[in-house]
Amino acid sequence: MAIQAPEGTVDLLPDGARHWDHFRRTAFDIFSRYGYSPIETPVFEQTELFVRGIGEATDVVSKEMFTAISGGNLGKLLNGEKLKGKSRLSLRPEGTAGVVRAVVQHDLVPQGGAPAKLMYAGPMFRAERPQKGRLRQFHQVGIECLGAEAPTVDAEAIIMLMRFYERIGIPRANMRLLLNSMGCEKCRPAYREQVRDFIHAHAGELCEECNHRAEVNPLRAFDCKNPDCAAVMASAPKITDHLCPECREHYAAVKELLDAAGVTYVEDPKLVRGLDYYTRTVFEVQVVDGMGSQNAIGGGGRYDKLAQEVGGRNTPGLGFALGYERCVLALEAAGVEMSAPRGVDVFIACATDDVRPKAFELAQIVRDAGSSAELDHQSRSLKGQFKLADKLGARRVAILGPDELAEGKVKVRDMSTHEERLVDSDMMERFFGQFGGKKFGE
């Protein structure tokens, strides 16, 4: 049997890859209006970064990380040797830890400097049980803003995220924005103890894992998928009743800014999100209908202690990530047709074989002028070439006939209006240059 793609992965075939590219560009287009610049970090990092950054007790780190082992090190492992920290590598399960590591390593937020506003897009890897909307390799687009703790950063990011979803076509009515504050190092420890006491008091009604969570990280119990646990945890103490005055003020300011911008949200004091690094604002966007339990299309929050966790100086930060594949499902659920610009600007068809060299030459001229051009490479008949042009979504077909060419002309047909006109063959560059895409870097 032919070899298949690994379980939990999907191939982005040309239409899908084009859509992903369009999705990413749309996101970057919007985010750059808010001052974000692109960053690319490696898809694997030292395992230690995720352990320290995301937290050892999180599902993502304790169960879902893919370890990356080089050939030489695999031999060592099989011999029972231990690998040094530098050789212990994992595929990134999310983007924040790597970006924060890069910010610290390259000192992108010097003391007193402007915030670093960074955006990224790429594959993430989690060894989860694959199901609809849950993959082992999936794509995220995300942002991180480091160096400012003002609530305007939080509100701006949330507004930008919602603008993005609307721009790609997910109807606002289909989305629910959940908001919470997780407090800070001052107010959270006492609250965590209260949740631990609550879990102890309800030990018999909660699953084994939640009881275990009480010991390592009690807040994780809010994330338990078991409906009985969720029912019990609904009456657990709420963080929003235990925020310190600074956190309360910060949270109120974020809400005020969102209210003023007309961005509606639902406060959810149980929203703790799966990663340990969050402080203060956390948010998640869910699709209301049609996506079952994998309905989170994005989320994020503030992580004011993360830079320190990974060895940097105290640098407040906030970020979010959104899942491409989940957004595709959300668009499908809303009945919105996914489309990305496609098709060639001009297909150059040959009426007879003797004009093929001229077609080859003209295709080059058109491409150099900045438009896309394609031609037949399989000796098709003129009818076959038109079929191919259709399949490629050609917007125009230039038909080279010996008679027209003898007069220095080429017939160009607009495929949507069927209008035809004769263009001077030595004017092809100017004619097609006007439809052209921009040159690299423009």
Ligand code: AMP
């Ligand atoms: P998280 O880092 O878990 O908050 O994930 C951010 C977003 O990435 C989620 O809201 C999902 O849209 C997406 N996502 C997370 N895990 C997966 C997965 N295993 N498969 C597909 N998308 C995912």
